[in-house]
Amino acid sequence: MGILTRSHDGGLTRRHIKPLKDSTETLNGSANSSRRSSDEQVSPGRGPELGRKNSFSHTYVIHTAIRASPLSKESPEQNYRGFYNLSLLLLAVSNIRLIVENYLKYGVKVSLPFSSLQWEEFQWAALAYGSLAVNVLAAFAVEKYASQDWLIRDRTPLRIKLLNVINIAISICVPIWISWYHIKAPVLSAVPLFAGTILMLKLVSYALVCADLRRELALHRQPRRNEEPTSHDAMLQEDSAFNVLGAGYPECITFANLSYFTVAPTLCYQPSFPRTPTIRPIFLFKRLSEFVVSMAAMYMLAAQYAAPTLDNSLEAVEQLDMVRLVERVLKLSIVSVVIWLLMFYAFFHAWLNFLGELLRFGDRRFYLQWWNARDISEYWRLWNTPVYYWGKRHVYMPLIINYKVPPAVASTVVFIISAVLHEVLVGVPVGWIGGWAFAGMMAQLPLIIQTKALEGLRRKNEQLFDTIGNYMFWISFTIVGQPTCILVYYTRWYKV
Numbered sequence: 001m002g003i004l005t006r007s008h009d010g011g012l013t014r015r016h017i018k019p020l021k022d023s024t025e026t027l028n029g030s031a032n033s034s035r036r037s038s039d040e041q042v043s044p045g046r047g048p049e050l051g052r053k054n055s056f057s058h059t060y061v062i063h064t065a066i067r068a069s070p071l072s073k074e075s076p077e078q079n080y081r082g083f084y085n086l087s088l089l090l091l092a093v094s095n096i097r098l099i100v101e102n103y104l105k106y107g108v109k110v111s112l113p114f115s116s117l118q119w120e121e122f123q124w125a126a127l128a129y130g131s132l133a134v135n136v137l138a139a140f141a142v143e144k145y146a147s148q149d150w151l152i153r154d155r156t157p158l159r160i161k162l163l164n165v166i167n168i169a170i171s172i173c174v175p176i177w178i179s180w181y182h183i184k185a186p187v188l189s190a191v192p193l194f195a196g197t198i199l200m201l202k203l204v205s206y207a208l209v210c211a212d213l214r215r216e217l218a219l220h221r222q223p224r225r226n227e228e229p230t231s232h233d234a235m236l237q238e239d240s241a242f243n244v245l246g247a248g249y250p251e252c253i254t255f256a257n258l259s260y261f262t263v264a265p266t267l268c269y270q271p272s273f274p275r276t277p278t279i280r281p282i283f284l285f286k287r288l289s290e291f292v293v294s295m296a297a298m299y300m301l302a303a304q305y306a307a308p309t310l311d312n313s314l315e316a317v318e319q320l321d322m323v324r325l326v327e328r329v330l331k332l333s334i335v336s337v338v339i340w341l342l343m344f345y346a347f348f349h350a351w352l353n354f355l356g357e358l359l360r361f362g363d364r365r366f367y368l369q370w371w372n373a374r375d376i377s378e379y380w381r382l383w384n385t386p387v388y389y390w391g392k393r394h395v396y397m398p399l400i401i402n403y404k405v406p407p408a409v410a411s412t413v414v415f416i417i418s419a420v421l422h423e424v425l426v427g428v429p430v431g432w433i434g435g436w437a438f439a440g441m442m443a444q445l446p447l448i449i450q451t452k453a454l455e456g457l458r459r460k461n462e463q464l465f466d467t468i469g470n471y472m473f474w475i476s477f478t479i480v481g482q483p484t485c486i487l488v489y490y491t492r493w494y495k496v
Contacts, residue, residue, distance in 0.1 A: 098305075098334075102304060102305060105308075106304070106308050108304070109303055109304050109307065109308065110299070110303045110304050111303070113299055114185070114188065117185050117188060121182070121183045121184065122188070124178050124182040124183055125178070125183060125188055125191060125192050128175045128178045128179070128192030128195070128196065129195065131170070131171075131174045132171060132174075132192075132195060132196060132199050135170060135203065136199070136259070138163075138167045139164070139207070139258065140253075140258050142160060142207075143210050143253050143258075144253055145160070146160045146214065147210075147214070147249070147250035147253045152214050152217055152218050152250075153214070153215075153218050154215050154218045154219050155215070156211045156214065156215075164207040167203065168200055168203045168207070171196055171199050171203055172196050172197060172200040174196065175192045175195065175196030175197075176196070176424065178192060179192060179193045179428050179429060180431065184431075186429040186430050187429070189428065189429040190425065190429040193425060193428055197421060197424070197425060198267070199262070201387075202261065202262060202267055202269065204394060205267060205268050205269040205390060205393070205394060206258065206261065206269045209270070210249070210253070213249035213252075214249065217249050248271070249271070252272075260359065263359065264355075264356075264361050265359075265361055265366060265386070266361070266386055267386045267387065267389070267390040268386070268389050268393055273361060273362065273363070274361075274362030274363055275360045275362050276357070276360045276361075276362050277360075280357060283357050284354060284357050284358065287349075287350045287353045287357065288350070290346070290350040291346050291350035294343075294346035294350060295346055297342055298339050298342045298343060301335055301338060301339050301342070302339060305335045306332065306336065306339065306486075309328065309331055309332050309335065310332070310486070310490045312328070313328040313332070313487055313490075314491060314494060316328055317487065325487075329480065329483045329484055329487060330479070330483075332483040332486065332487060333479045333480070333482070333483040336478070336482050336483045337479075337482070340478065340482060348366050348384070349367070352364075352366045353366075365385055366384075366386060367382065367383060367384065367385055368381075368382040368385060369382060370382035370383040372470065373469075373470060373473050374466040374469040374470055374473075375447075375448065375451045375469045375472070376444045376447055376448055376472075376473060376477070377448045377451065379473055379477070380418075387418070391414040391417065395410070395414050395417065396410045396413075399413060412445065415442070415445060416442070418441060419437070419438045419441035420438065422437045422440075423435060423436075423437040423438040423441075425437075426485070426489060427489070430489045430490070430492060431492075431493060432489065432492040434488070434492060436485055436488050436489065437485060437489075440481055440485055447476070
């Protein structure tokens, strides 16, 4: 880069200028050059810029290229770290203000967990867990009986199917009965109910996989396994001892094998699983500490913030005051989304990783990046991968491949099963099956269908559609859907 100057003989010459590194260097260099040239004399017939060789010239060039403002999308400087820090600061200040306001209005409402419960309710919860242990023993006995040589056929005998169906039905019906009739506290009631639901799904997988293993053995087929396409995503290392064919049938029908699967953080049975080489004590301690802290924070937020908001909403529900109901739902949405995020972190990350580390269970993909979901259907695929893989493996793919059901119908069947389970898990602990959780799940189907219909437009501007889809997911699921369902079920539980 240079500028044109006139030489002493009247001709034009180009002087090259060097950009200064920064303002400090400019100022220091100008000051030093001024001091050095203070005693110099200007030569006759020469311009002052040539006489004082190191002095600063106001011809210093500023604008040399076409550039955009930093906030323009054309600018390569897309760094908003300061705004991000400010948003976190404002969020912290807003929550501190709410904490102070809540304390001034209600005082301290947090008490010892389960201090108001009766000892009889804990006994019923323990009985529910005892019944689940019996279901595990029964499942093992049925499969051990079915693995006898004279029962290994290409089709599972009807009596084996009936025994499995009865045992699986008991595994969910007993916790429902105990939770509905004998445990009034919703939180304590939900614990054995969730355990029963998880065991039911595990026993379904165990029975179906064992039936297919028997069929392979009866038909003398060479075992062949189709792997989940995403099973190698983000792989850290391979377990050299892992055999995708498993231990073989009927060698895998052992109580130790079933017991491991019963407590493993997965819903899909395999004769063997990839295992980590060692147990890391520090990792265990961190995950357990995170679980305890997250659960304590959930309890504090529920007792100190959610409960007063719900109590103050009862009058608006009774009077159907829509303006106040909207205000209550929006206020409840703040604390409910925080509790929900804590629940996700406590269970899906801290607890399942703790359990996986303790059992050396290798595949820790318990969730994917659901927070970046572009629509509702993608959220359900990413949010809870154990349930997603169970539905895909044991419902969706068999319907499509074995029964030639259209994919849309198969997806609807999976969604209906999920909606029923949500209604049971939400309605039974509060003692009211109102269908709101079921309806809330099914109401998402038209939205999913509409999103797929717009797939062609989405390809034209993916970034815009993905951003709008993510906003719609957060608004419909956490700002409106969750707090509305919580308010409805809390009102019914309060009346009971």
